[in-house]
C-alpha cells in the first residue's frame with residue numbers, strides 16, 4: 001500500500017475569464033503544495049468556466065484555452081510547484097472547433113482534462129459520456145473521447161474521468177476496474193438541483209464498487225447565468241466508506257490521506273468501449289510530508305430549505321457581481337414575492353447594496369405600504385417611495401383605456417420607473433415573479449416581469465412561503481430580527497391592480513396549482529394522467545391551457561436560478577406557435 005495525499009479544490013471560476021481562473025488554480029495549487037499534497041484536482045472546465053456554450057465553436061477561444069493549460073504548467077514549475085500533480089478541466093479541440101452536419105465526429109472540440117507535472121501537460125483525457133438532456137447540450141458541442149487515461153503517481157494507478165462519466169454504468173469506471181486502478185478521479189461541473197446531493201453519494205459509491213477502487217469526486221461552486229454549482233466534493237474508499245465531504249456553496253480545499261494499493265503489472269484491457277493508455281509519473285511510494293493533513297472534513301449536508309436558500313443567494317450574487325453590478329433594485333409591494341427577493345438580496349449583497357421602491361397606486365392598501373416599510377426597517381435596505389398614480393392618470397388622459405389594460409398599465413409604469421432608476425444609478429433590476437406565476441402567465445409583460453434577473457423564477461409559490469418561514473425561523477434561531485413581516489406571510493396574495501383583487505380570483509389555490517405544475521411542467525405528465533392521479537378535471541384543463549398559452553411570455557423573461565429538475569428556459573423547450581392541446 002502507498003499513502004497519497006489528495007487535495008480536492010472546489011473553486012468558483014468565471015466563464016471566459018481565463019486569466020482570473022488561472023490565478024485561482026495557481027493559488028489553490030500553492031495551498032495544496034503547502035499542505036503536502038501529491039495531487040490536486042480541480043473541477044470540469046475550470047480554466048474556461050462551465051458551461052461555455054457556443055464559445056466552443058470559436059477557434060480563438062479554443063486556442064486561448066489550450067494556451068492557458070500550457071502556460072499554467074510552465075507557471076507552476078517556475079514557481080516551484082511543478083512536483084504537484086495537477087488535474088484540471090479545460091476546453092480542447094483536436095479538429096475543427098465548429099461541428100456541422102458533415103463533421104466526421106472523430107475529431108473536434110473536446111471537454112478535456114489535463115494532467116500537469118514537471119512544467120508539462122503529461123496527459124490529456126477527453127470526456128467519454130456527453131450529457132444531452134435537461135440543460136445539457138454536449139452532443140452539440142463535443143466529440144466523445146474513447147481512451148481512458150491512467151497515470152501512475154507514487155506507484156498507484158489513477159484513472160481520470162470527467163463528470164457525466166460517473167453517471168453511466170458500464171463506462172469509464174468499468175474500464176478502470178478492468179485496468180485494476182487504485183483510484184478514479186472524477187472532475188465535475190454538476191449543476192444544483194434540490195435533491196442532487198442525496199443522489200450524489202450513493203452514485204459515487206456505486207461507481208467505486210464498479211471500479212473496485214477509491215473515487216475522488218470534485219465539483220465546482222458558484223453561479224453561472226441560470227445554473228448554480230454546490231461543491232459537495234467527496235472521496236469514498238473502494239468499499240464505499242466516505243472519507244471526506246466538502247461544504248455546499250463554499251470554496252474549499254479538502255486534503256485527505258488515502259491508503260491505496262500499489263499498481264500491479266498492467267492488465268491488458270481489450271474489447272472494451274475504451275482503450276487504456278498509461279503514463280508513469282512516479283513509480284514508487286512517495287514520502288508523505290510530516291505536515292499534518294489535518295482531520296478530514298465531513299461537512300454536514302444542509303437541510304432541504306437551507307440549501308435551497310443558499311442556492312438562490314449564490315445564483316443571485318454571482319449573476320449580479322460577475323456581470324459587473326454593485327447593487328440591485330426592485331419594487332417592494334408588501335407581498336410575499338418581493339419580500340423574499342428582498343431577503344435574498346440582503347443576504348447576497350448586504351443591505352447597503354439593495355434598493356427597494358414602494359410604488360403605490362390608488363389600489364395599494366395601507367397594509368401593503370406598511371408591510372413594505374416594515375421589511376425595510378427589519379433589513380436595513382435602502383427604501384424609497386415613488387407613487388405612480390399621477391403617471392397612470394396622465395397616460396389615461398391621453399389614451400382611452402379600461403379594465404385589464406388599466407390594471408396592466410400600473411404594472412408597466414412601475415417597470416418604467418425601475419428601469420429609469422437602473423439607468424440612472426446603475427442598479428440591476430430584479431423581477432420578483434415565482435414559478436407558479438411564470439407557469440400560468442400571471443404577470444404583466446413589460447410590467448412586473450421587467451428585470452435583468454429573476455431570483456425566484458424556479459420557486460413555486462408554496463415553496464416561496466416555506467422558504468420565507470424558514471428564513472425567519474433561522475433568524476430567530478440566531479437571535480436576529482426575522483426579515484419578513486408576519487403580515488406578509490399571513491395575508492392572501494394580491495396583485496392589487498383593482499379594488500379588492502386577490503390571486504384566488506383568477507387562479508386555483510396555490511397548493512392545487514403547484515401540484516398540477518409539478519406534474520405537467522416538471523414531470524411532463526399529460527392531462528389524462530393528471531386527472532387519473534386525482535386532480536380535478538376542470539381545474540387541470542384550465543391550468544394546462546394557461547400554461548400552454550403563456551409560452552410567449554416565458555420566452556421574454558429574465559433568466560433566474562435553476563433549483564428544480566425542470567426549470568423554465570433551457571430545461572423546458574416548447575414551441576410558442578403550437579396547436580397541440582391536451583384538453
Ligand SMILES: Nc1ncnc2c1ncn2[C@@H]1O[C@H](COP(=O)(O)OP(=O)(O)OC[C@H]2O[C@@H]([n+]3cccc(C(=O)O)c3)[C@H](O)[C@@H]2O)[C@@H](O)[C@H]1O
Pocket residue numbers: 404407408411437441442443444445446447448494495496497506552576
Ligand atoms: N403568442 C403571443 N406572442 C407574442 N405576444 C403575445 C402573444 N399573445 C399575446 N401577446 C401579447 O401579450 C399581451 C397580453 O399580455 P399582458 O399584457 O401581460 O396581459 P395579460 O396576460 O392579459 O394580463 C396580465 C395578467 O397578469 C396579472 N398580473 C399582473 C401584474 C401582477 C400580477 C401579480 O400579482 O403577479 C398579476 C393580471 O391580473 C392579469 O391577469 C397581448 O396584448 C399581446 O400584446
Ligand SMILES: Nc1ncnc2c1ncn2[C@@H]1O[C@H](COP(=O)(O)OP(=O)(O)OP(=O)(O)O)[C@@H](O)[C@H]1O
Pocket residue numbers: 330331332333334335336337338339357358359360361364368414432433448492493494495496503
Ligand atoms: N405597490 C407596489 N409597490 C412596489 N412594487 C409593487 C407594488 N405592487 C406590485 N409591485 C411589484 O410587482 C410585483 C408583482 O406583484 P405581486 O402581487 O405578484 O407580488 P408580491 O406583491 O410581491 O406578492 P403577492 O403576489 O403575494 O402579493 C411585486 O413583487 C412588486 O415588485
Ligand SMILES: NC(=O)CC[C@H](N)C(=O)O
Pocket residue numbers: 044131136162163164165167188189190191
Ligand atoms: N457536466 C456534466 O457532465 C454534468 C452531468 C451530470 N449528470 C450532472 O448533473 O452532474
